[in-house]
Amino acid sequence: MMSFTLFAGRPCWAGAKTRFQVSGFRFQAQRITSATGRERREAGVGICAMIFARSDVIVKLEECLDGRISAATLATWAFDRFYAVEQEALTVDAGDGDVIAEVLDALMFADDPSFALDETDLRRLIVRLQEP
DSSP states (O other): OOEEEEETTEEEEETOSSOOOSTTOOOBOSEEEOTTOOEEEOOSBOOOOEEOOHHHHHHHHHHHHTTSSOHHHHHHHHHHHHHHHHTTSEEOOTTTHHHHHHHHHHHHTTTSGGGOOOHHHHHHHHHHHHOO
16 A cells, blocks of 8 residues: 655655656655654655665565565565665665665575575574664
């Protein structure tokens, strides 16, 4: 389900995989709200982007550990998020960027037998994401 947020009276879709732009128009961002309800204020001209946090990655890792998603689904999700961050469709706090990129990089090819991650590996990634 997509959530709808207004930025300076213009529509912006939180939860979309890519940023919402109309003919290159950039929004005057007042507040960015992620699908999980986290908020961040920005001044000046900005783009509509979801805030992507360590907790978002942990949720997916736990889903995989619980058997709710497969390694292939996790790898596809990680691949999509890695490039969304690279293309600035997702916003990551500066202090979290390196660790999130490192974990997503490890997960992107988790469906390949030569890069497969077992339960212990997934739990290590969770611990890594929980470190300050």
